Amino acid sequence: MDYSRLLPLLRRRKYLLLLVSLLLLAVLFPASPSPLLVPQVFDGLFCLVLLAGAFSLSQKKWPFLLALLLGSAACVATWSIHHSAKPDDVVQDSLVAGRYSVQLLFLGLVVWHVLRDVLCDDRVTFDNLCGAxxxxxxxxxxxxLVYSMVHCFQNDAFAGELVNQLSANDVDNGVNVSSLMSYYSFVTLSTLGYGDITPMSPAARVLSWLEAISGQLYLAVLIARLVGLHIVHATATDRTCVKQ
Known part of the structure; x- marks a missing residue:
């Protein structure tokens, strides 16, 4: 195998790699066969997302270095919480909140550059669609992650049978909380609104409707941009063919 061609190929499909890692985290993490394996599964899959996210920025020097720094900090924070002796509640809450904060900064950095690439490119490509x-x-x-942080400091921010099933250990290590809040997040983002988890606190309610609006705006703006790019490119191609 010619490894000299592998890196350019991976860079051309960097968003496909990131999408695959995100889908693996979304699908395999909740499907872990044993509760004892949940932290290990989450750690491994999330570190895979961090690697894929950092790799997607590998052609940009400073964003890539910042992504490596934040990704390393997120990995260390995640592993330290799941594999260290349990401290007192105040320290534990601070560690979990710190982990969520670092993860948010990392993902925010990746989202910013992904969307900038997708929206500023002058052509619609397969990798751009994966980036979208x-x-x-x-x-x-x-x-x-935002909902998980809210739940970390306010256990009654959300209500429902699924929330009531969370044990004290789940709240301490944040793994099942993250899984549950991720489920609630995507239900809210897509405006499905099953109602099995209900926001109770003012902060949770405000964040929920903000997410619902952001999801609709994202799809509207993104589809409009991609369709516009496709029309412009198709028109330019037709003009070139006519001239020839």
Missing amino acids: ACGYVLLGTMWG
């Missing part, structure tokens, strides 16, 4: 899908999934993941 990545932006949507990352947006839902980020909102899920």
Whole structure:
């Protein structure tokens, strides 16, 4: 195999790699066969997302270095919480909130550059479409982290049978909380509104309607931009063919 061609190929499909890693996290993490394996599954899959996210910025020097720094900090924070002795509640809440904050900064950095590439490119390519899908999934993941942080400091911010099933250990390590809040986030982002989880606190309610609006605006703006680019490119191609 010619490895000299592998890196350019991966860079041309960088958003496809990121999308695959995000879908693996979304699908395999909740489907973990044993509760004891949940932290390990989450750690491994989330680190895979961090690597794919950093790689998507590898052609931009300073964003790539910043992504490596934030990604490393997020990995260390995640592993330290799941694999260290349990501290007191105040320290534990601070560690979990710090982990969520670092993860949010990293994902926000990736989302910003992904959307800038997709919206500023003058052509619609397969990788750009993957990037657009990545932006949507990352947006839902980020909102899920925000909800997890809210739940960390206010356990009664959300109500419902699924929330009531969370144990004290789930709240401490944040793994199942993250999974549940991620589910709620994507239900809200897509405006499905099943109603099995209900925002109760003012902060949770405000964040929920903000996410619902952001999801609709994202799709409207993105589709309009991609359709516009496709029309412009198709028109330019037709004119070239006519001249020839």
